[in-house]
Amino acid sequence: MEMMQAVQSLSALAQESRLAIFRFLVAAGPEGMAAGSIGEKLGLPPATLSFHLAGLTRAGLAHSRQEGRFVIYSADFEGMGRLLAYLT
Structure with a gap:
């Protein structure tokens, strides 16, 4: 991992x-969780949640996949591992 990627993360x-949100995604595990469910659990409006999920995705800490009509987000455990490796 490059320093700039670490800074972004x-x-x-x-x-x-x-x-x-990131702690919640880590707890949800690799299967992740639908964006709407994340917003309900954390009490975040959809637009706010979308903004923050996009930031985590750009930082390499989360990713999304489409399942039917739902967007499922999960923590990017490889990205998290790269960040931890960079820090140690």
Whole structure:
């Protein structure tokens, strides 16, 4: 991992809502969770949630997949591992 990617990832996690979303995605595991369910659990409006999920995705900490009419988000465990490896 390059320093700039690490800075981008750490910057994404430095925001309270994004950190809460990321922790929730990590707890959900590799199967992830539908965006609507994440918003309900964390009490975030859809537009706010979408903004923060996009930030986590750009930072390499989350990814999404389409399942029918739902968008499922999950933590990018490989990205998280690269960040941890960079920090140690």
